[in-house]
Amino acid sequence: MGEFELIRRVFWRATGATPGVWLGNGDDAALLASSPGCVLAVSSDMLVQGRHFLPDVEPQALGHKALAVNLSDLAAMGARPLAFTLALALPRVDEAWLRALAEGMLTLADAHGCALVGGDTTAGPLTLALTVFGEVAPQRALRRDAARVGDDVWVSGALGLARLGLALLRGELAMSGAQAEAARAQLLRPTPRVALGQALAGLAHAAADVSDGLLADLGHILASSGVAAELDVEALLREATPPAVRDLPPALALSFVLAGGDDYELVFTAPAARRDAVQAAAARAATPVACIGRIVPGEPAEHPLADGAGRVRLLDTQGRPYPLPEGVRLAGFDHFATIAA
Template sequence: MPSEFDIIRRYFTRPVKRALLGVGDDCALIAPEPGTVLAVSTDMLVEGRHFLAGADAAKLGHKALAVNLSDLAAMGAAPRYASLALALPEADETWLAQFTQGFFTLAGVFGVELIGGDTTRGPRNIAITVIGAVPPELALRRDGAKVGDEVWLSGCTGDAALALAHLNARVRLSDAALAHCLARLHAPVPCVALGLALRGLASSAIDVSDGLVADVGHIAERSGVSVELCFADVPRSRALAACADERLAQECLLAGGDDYELAFTAAPDSRARVAALAAESGLALTRIGSVSAGEPGLVSVYDASGKIMHIASKGFDHFGG
């Protein structure tokens, strides 16, 4: 059985080009890029909470990094580095090879260098810290939304939650719909290019990880504004459009989470620029609501008749009831 240091050498040590010093010392050494600040974010995935025992290791390596890169995307930061802290019940080299294949494949796509971390024996737990670079005046913060701004959403929400609903026998999906939704659940693609393109255009942004209403609510709270969403304008994938259980579809769309799309606000006179960005990038960017001067942090969802909808759950909360 390999030792801890064998594992680090075999599976996690890679040459670095941008960092001054990577894996193998007490600390990594990195130099800030001129004209930028460092954007730093950490996410943890715990077996039994975020993924099931026996989950595909390669997909897990991909997702563990992807959810962190999504935070950098929401800040408009260019990905640069990552550190990885990994607890494993045993030194399973087959699992390690598959996990690192998924991790480093995605890291290569976005030019991310692994520069350090830690390994230990314990219940399976994956904690990644990512570091990106962004000019401070162009960072997409949550606290920049202004009254009168429009609320936009990339892609569609709800597909990952619909996959979970299928796995939990709450709904039965067709083979094609299930394949689509499982891909959204297990192999999300962080909207890094979109985040960079929104610099100087969006007044605020957030990645949709815990649920659309909950995450838009974070923007509203930090910005001291309220948000009004139009339910009919929230886009649905074909899989969700085909869901016969409208109550479940609503739950997935508004509170499902695990979407890793970007929700952002922009001034009304930026609408043409957002449309041009959508056309140039081939991304679906949909206007779903507006920012108002109501109760700070309040998100109201209106149905087609203009009535406020009752939302039973706004999103995922690790310590919620």
């Protein structure tokens, strides 16, 4: 099957009725338009076999996750999804595998009104590179550089479950039953918090999606905003950690929650005076949220992309330094960690 036959048989879809899409796939470029008063939010993510997913992953789950991680970036901006492109490198053409991949991806796309409008295919090691487009009013966008001293720090959903799912798939831990299934589902089929992001737009100040670990991704907000944060670890474990993770040995549980990654929840800051409004927005989005800390003064960063994890102070409920058990790992996911210099 050739490149264009593959696209026609597996990925081509008519997009003329999709709002914001003037011209979709099938031409040299797509034509997109944002609503009046809005700007385009654009984000790209690449998933590489062996680095971001295991070789035996189900293709339907892979298609879902490939788009979900991109939609999560739009959620962190408070943006409404419009469209996406897919660049796909394949070691060989397997039509049944590709149809399952497309089903997982396009089912999620339909759920969010996000049209596939183009991309590219080629031979090579299995790699998926997606670019997603959304729209948001610029004054309502949730930016990493907008956290303010006195803001509360919030997280959505439950943290550490995806890292537990990875440990189960790798055989590092043994667990069965509903908790194990939930952990594997969180890893393989994360839920992008798009509705929550839009509900928080204009209410929260700053946000990031938790892809590399809570400390790492909150650190991006702190470095960009030139502030620091104090986190109540006991509140984090009590309100934003599922029992399957909380019941692990303490060092492992804290490592998964603080640095596990792949959660695709939102960490965000909002004025302390707006706590009721944040809870109401979360209820509209049918997404649980927990307040886990506050923003405090910090020195300006040398660069907005500097590592800001060191700006997070871990405290107990009484405001004292939290005694971390021996063996806790606080380093988030690093795409180049195993590549030799």
